[in-house]
Amino acid sequence: MSNLGSFVWGIADVLRGPYKPHEYGNVILPMTILRRIDCVLEETHEEVQKLVKKAEGAAEDLLAAMIQRKTHLPFYNTSPWTMHKLLGDPEDLEQNLVQYISGFSANLDVFQRFGFIQQIHRLAEKNLLFLVFQRFVAIDLSPSKVSNAEMGDLYEHLIRTFNESSNESPGEHFTPRDAIRLMVELIFAGDDEALSKPGTIRTVYDPTAGTGGMLSIAEEHLIGTPEHPGMNPQAQLNLYGQEWNDQSYAICKSDLLIKGQDASNIQLGDTLADDKFAGMTFDYCLSNPPYGTDWKASEAAVKDEIARLGEHSRFPAGHPAISDGQMLFLEHVVSKIRPASQGGGRAGIVMNGSPLFNGDAESGPSNIRKWLLESDLVDAIVALPTDMFYNTGISTYIWVLDNAKPAERRGTVQLINATEFYTKMRKKLGDKGRELSPENRAAILELYAEHTEGENSKILRVDEFGYWAVTVERPLLCENGEPILDKKGKPQPDKSIKAKDKIEKIPFTYGGNTDGDAGRKETVAAYMKAEVEPYLPGAWADEKKTKIGYEIPFTRHFYKYVPPRPLAEIDAELKRVSAEIVAMLQEVME
Template sequence: MSQLANFVWGIADQLRGVYKPNSYGDVILPMTILRRMECVMEPHRATITQLAKVGRPDTLELLVRDQTGLTFYNTSPYSLATILEEPENLAGNLNAYLDGFSGNVADLFAAYKFDREIETLDNSDRLYLVLDKFSRVDLGPDALTNAQMGTMFEDLIRRFAAASNETAGEHFTPRDAVRLLVDLLVEPDGDVLTGSVVRTVYDPTAGTGGMLSVLDERLTEMNDRAQVVMYGQELNAQSYAICKSELIGKGQDADNIALGDTLANPQHYDQRFDYVLSNPPYGGDWKASQAQVLAEVDKLGDNSRFPGGTPAISDGQMLFLQLVATKLRPASEGGGRAGIVLNGSPLFTGGAESGPSNIRRWLLESDLVDAIVALPTDMFYNTGIATYMWVLDSAKADERKGKVQLIDAREFFTKLRRNLGSKNKEIGDSDRARILRIYSNFDEQTEDDQRYSKVLEPADFGYHEITVEQPLQLRFEVTDDALAAVTATKQVDKLSEENRAALLAGLETLRGQTWMDRSSFVTALRKASKDAGFTLPTPLVKVLWSKIGVHDDDAVICRDKHGDPEPDTDLRDTEIVPFDRDITDYFDTEVKPHVPLAWIDHAKTKVGYEIPFTRIFYKYVPPRPLEQIDAELDELATEIVQLLRKVEA
């Protein structure tokens, strides 16, 4: 298999000088799938030609599928071999050949922008060489089974990704990560996935199709009679083409793979699935989809794809987190399971009742979160940051209902001998087996695994954010600093020159005095200004006392017209109270002893949710003994002295 892949990739030798190595895939991948489809069609060309003569265009696809079992066809008279018979018209005949494909695969070559590559190859006198090489490769079903073809095409994709390290991870998820995610999804299905079952699979960020393919292989491995129907959508045209190519190459129906923005223009909007999986861009904004997303939320609310609300415009991950949840079959139809790979921000970003917090609240209170697995760093091609797998379930098993399992798998990895971009770790077979064992054992872990798993309830992640107020207590003295603050205000600046002079003259008469009660100061302030020739309007009085007054614990508490204490906004603070603590008890125990005059403004109390993964798995490491540190410092000092002696010598 690898020899054949080497041979096909070796055709890229014909591209040297015309293409850079990271662009070889622009030719090799579409030519590989073209040759595979040609070889698959070869035994049926006569039948397809006859059907094309008698069948209508709108029924031809059904006729071909019925009589040949193929999901695509080509009605042109060309093949790679016959195109080579007219060297003077290679480009024109090749384009005509591509135009003869059925509509469900014709867009594949458009997505590859293959017409541009044909022109480049033709202008550089490379087209004949490439076509000749591919026409000699047997990629037919007798030479390569669908599974073998899929393996070879994946190998080519990986080589293409490796040659484009700077962007590889954007559309290609490492297979070790995909296998773990897939195994977590299907783990509960071992006993029920029997007989002639049908399973639907959906990836809203399909990329090159790796997740769909691995899940298909895993389900087929579990039950060779299972029929797996795959759906997906991908924004990047080339990745879409690769995804569709791989499915076609493996003999699968690629009609359900769509091109476009899943957030703004979903192509599978009304459908629900048995499995949903996704690896959306980390930290990518959703400005391009903003209008459509907000319109959907405004129109449909809880029935939209984003019932928890919308996150900050700078990070669209949590839109996809909700999307995969809402695309699952409901529990009434047997339920579904979803897996999505995200960075750390969806766990904790955003305060109480912010967009991200409300989304977490919806997921947790709806009991959709089954497990979250912390992965090792440096797992992906284009980033070394911490990543997490979220496993969602719309119909949890009884023992997992109302529970969330957190698994710390950051230590379960195998070091790569050579870095692949940012990737220098992989989850090996034994690592994956241990993670799956921890997941399966749930709340009955072995002694060795206990510290890697925590089973909590959704309420354990919830909290109340209370607002603690303290009374306004002000001392009033007219000083140079106070006068400067007063004259800098807009309200004083807008006064006429005469009134401003009168105001300042009145304030000057108050120098040298101190007031510990606001009402007394306001009375004196009004009188001084009136005596100076300017009657103060009430709004300006508030501006003046707020600029002149400074906090003093010994001052009289300022009260409103109802006699209630006014809060000092400068002393306002918030406290986080976990759901399992009574708010009043927490306040009396943790706050009141330190600020006896404080109170809670219950109107400002908010509900928030966060998943402090790192804090939950925090392990205290005691500092080293001072004696050990001193010994090391002495050793270093000795080494420095010896080095200095060598320099002096």
């Protein structure tokens, strides 16, 4: 792939000048897709031409059915051209290439998304069309030479390179394939017996499909390739996805069409505002929603859906702050996994750390966590190594969701610390300096399968994530230090203390009693007596202001205390360094 990527990227040298770096992708990406499709159609071109003549004047549906029956391909081109033939008529290349693009079947709408015909005219105007076209014709992108997986790698390489050259974020388009493979392996885990049966049919859906990497790797893992059979080559995996970015959608759709998937299963649009698969659910879901990105464009539609449908909407627990839509995608994904009454479904979604703990008690994020945990939807959360993604080195986590957990996993959440399970890359790609090797993934999957407590695995009951946010009031004191009482003889609260400084988070499990109001009152009373009153005499809990919150303090559960160095050792080092500095200063002064 690296040689192929470098070759295609080298075509940018031809564009330099009339095109700016951020515009290269507008030419190279659709040209790469066109060359791939042209290579796929080349073998059946003559047969298709005969069918086009035979069906002259017939309805398009009839022609499509005739071609698909003959070629077993879900798309076609009715023009007399191939890229090799176009190259033979340089003088008329511009108009003939437009005719070729216009000859594709209606389900192949990808070139419109790039505005490719306009680019053809622009290239011709700058006398670049033949030069660029000639270079693409020279590369063989037929499936026998370049596998689907290699094409996926090529698309990702090009997108990442283009975005780096224009200072844009490649993370908006795709997730590293090593991370995707782990996600796929995690959501398929536990379904091995069913997935191994001949004739098994499953569906997988990605609401943030990007270029289709997650869908492709899911198919590769289950079905496999001619060179590397998957879990069950006799199985069928139907792929579904929605993507908002036009170019990513175009790449995803063309890639899946070439694999023989139904083109209508890839939809263009804003998933949060307009679910193109409304009413549908799937066996598996995969997603990498954008991190820290606001959802203002979707706000009106999301809030309208919540107002109209309430708990029957895709967002039954409400919504997070407008500044970050990750948790909306989390709720959406839950709504798209097959109901437990129909056998259940599983999902993998990768997010940054904020959905674990952001928001105060009874805020949007806390309420979403409460709903997920109390509904027993969270199966496991895996902390990935840092420096895993191309555009960020921050901590990321895979949430594994399951609405039909096996008995031994019900009522619990498994936390897996995989931050040290990585292999260093010889050369960084953007911010990505670490990857998950097959051995790393196998070790993580073994921790998941064993489902036991250990150094890198914790099994926690759902109620261990809940807490009461209790407002602790302190008495207002007079000059002599005595509490000031109100008309009823009760101490007045000190209103000079900020509300946030009055909050104590009392875990549900503090003292071991979590049953109902009586359990809460008993727990709060025990906490106040042991943890507050010795330090704040006269303080009391304002029960009317108590709120329920949920958070997942992942790091706390894997914290390892590292004792400080002995003072004598630190003192000796300071003396040594001081002596070195004095010696260097003396050398300068001499």
